[in-house]
Amino acid sequence: MPVSAKTLAGMQKSSWIRQMFEAGEKLKLKLGKDNVFDVSIGNPVAEPPPEFKQELIQIARKPVSGMHRYMPNSGYMHTRNAVAKHLSAEFGLNFGADDIIMTCGAAGALNIALKTVLNPGDEVIVISPYFPEYLSYIDNHSGRVIVVVTRPDFVPSIDELHMAIGPATRGVIINSPNNPTGIVYSDGFLNDLAQLLKNKSSRFGQPVYLISDEPYRRIIYDGAKYPAPVCHYTETLITSSYSKDLSLPGERIGYLAVNPNISDREELVAGMVYSNRILGFVNAPALMQYLVSGLQTARVSVDDYQRKRDYFYQALQTVGYEVLKPAGAFYMFPKTPVDDDVAFVKQLMEFGVLAVPGSGFGCPGYMRLSFCVDDKTIEGAITGLNKAIKLW
């Protein structure tokens, strides 16, 4: 066996997602690409905003000497300053460059945070439905996953969190706006959560970190102001990226930011910079650091995503799906008409629709439909979803 037991187990576990992906590819061959409506992936079709393209041309024409070299593992000072300045304005807290580490996407940020704080067997709370990679990231660094289930409103109950958090709990990962549900946690909920975590931290004599994974923070609808976890709780780590708001998921550019008042800030940040190095990320890609420095306020059209959301949500309701209206991100998470979400998603394939079963997010009986796709794909998906629901 060439791969380790753990790798093999992980590969087998994700192999049904792979099988569905492969089934989808076969479907495209069979029905023709134009008759397959892929709403399974969170890979935005939106191009980066024009400011990004202009900035790239400018820097290509007038490259800065040494810009592709190693820089400190935390990233370029001018980039960290730009991020800190923008976060300060956004959150009303006084971030400095030393509160920021530029990372290889939010995934890199999460891994360096977990690597830094977890002793073997330490527990991390994950809210279901969850982004499935969280489970791997925690396991990468010898942590134990504790799942708290949230149904039907997808907001965790403070009582259940209270029961789940014990002396071995080192952190709680939240993801608002949420993948896959589109839920955005309210200030009221965050306040209650902060109170709970404060109590637990003081009871157990060490901070329970709130790891706020916010790559969708700027994809938020109806003109709402983002209720920011970091404003409610001091022991907060923010992991984020430019993958969604600048539509750059392939470039692996993101950051980790700590609340400027977090306990033992200097040692914690030094630990995370060290982890960035020893995990083999080394530093966030240099050119992308240069580019995002000047693009802190640029973003793709949220209005366009909102239009897609409104159209898709309305259509799903009309057709008869039970679904919450997403307040952010670009996913719908309706109930499947039958409990067996995998069977239903296979059924959908027969109508040319590719979706992800809720089971992939630890939440059977639901499915994820992405709307970061072009309008024709959404329209085709709705037609298929309409046909499929009528069979059950």
Next chain:
Amino acid sequence: MPVSAKTLAGMQKSSWIRQMFEAGEKLKLKLGKDNVFDVSIGNPVAEPPPEFKQELIQIARKPVSGMHRYMPNSGYMHTRNAVAKHLSAEFGLNFGADDIIMTCGAAGALNIALKTVLNPGDEVIVISPYFPEYLSYIDNHSGRVIVVVTRPDFVPSIDELHMAIGPATRGVIINSPNNPTGIVYSDGFLNDLAQLLKNKSSRFGQPVYLISDEPYRRIIYDGAKYPAPVCHYTETLITSSYSKDLSLPGERIGYLAVNPNISDREELVAGMVYSNRILGFVNAPALMQYLVSGLQTARVSVDDYQRKRDYFYQALQTVGYEVLKPAGAFYMFPKTPVDDDVAFVKQLMEFGVLAVPGSGFGCPGYMRLSFCVDDKTIEGAITGLNKAIKLW
């Protein structure tokens, strides 16, 4: 304590390197930047070759639709094809795109390889003096480091390797051209090594992988042909990057390639693609993948590095240091005139020279001097090295 016990121990261990770095920064303030000669770092001052700059301008002006999106975790097919084609020509083996995974630098490649093959407690052989990050990378994935010492010629003895490799050995990491010594292993040595690994593999009933870390493969002197480990041994994984030959270390672009005839190739590669995803690398930076596709034969001036090597080597000998002539890479690894390399390097600081003690590479009594710096820095370093050796 905000960071885990292991992180704290790692940070403390590397803290003396940090202290030296900080001492160097203070020195620059004290003596003035122009009077400090920093030969401590492997961060090339050479700019990327003109072809890179042209390609960047071209792609910035005419971006390909979707080029910044997620692609398969293994990387763009056209990039993997380009790398495979070039490796095939370079090594006379028939590489295909499925033998290549684009990675976040060679560091990313090493981590995904180790993550994939190591069960807890599996052993990996490391040759001393070693690139110190290898120890962290092995530990990241629950492996055990077994060090084989090589002195004074820096080529490991086959007998010692024979003694070190047992049933728990999963791999041997070699690094030719070598950081820090500049040694390039000969075809004769690689042949003997391959024979040993074949015997061990068949005795223990599983392949002992040769992990050939080759980021300096194209920085090789005197017109020599690179003796390629992958041509000698089937169970070889190549980890490499464009950091050195295109002078792009900050961009984190590299690859992992397997010998096309490696055992259980499909499962092994699938495992490594999976590891690329779950370790949070996800994929190598997209734009850099596009750029390196067309730059497989471009490189920085090796002649210029050779000129620096010749000058530096000659001067070190004249001044009285015992040093081997590097056949590749861009480091000198002379003996320190006293056994206490840390003390000597501190002494060097008084003459404005920043070097790295051999202890940092598991090899006390030596020091590393980098010549990927400008000529003035080398000249200033020689003056300081001359003054320092006279004191002992």
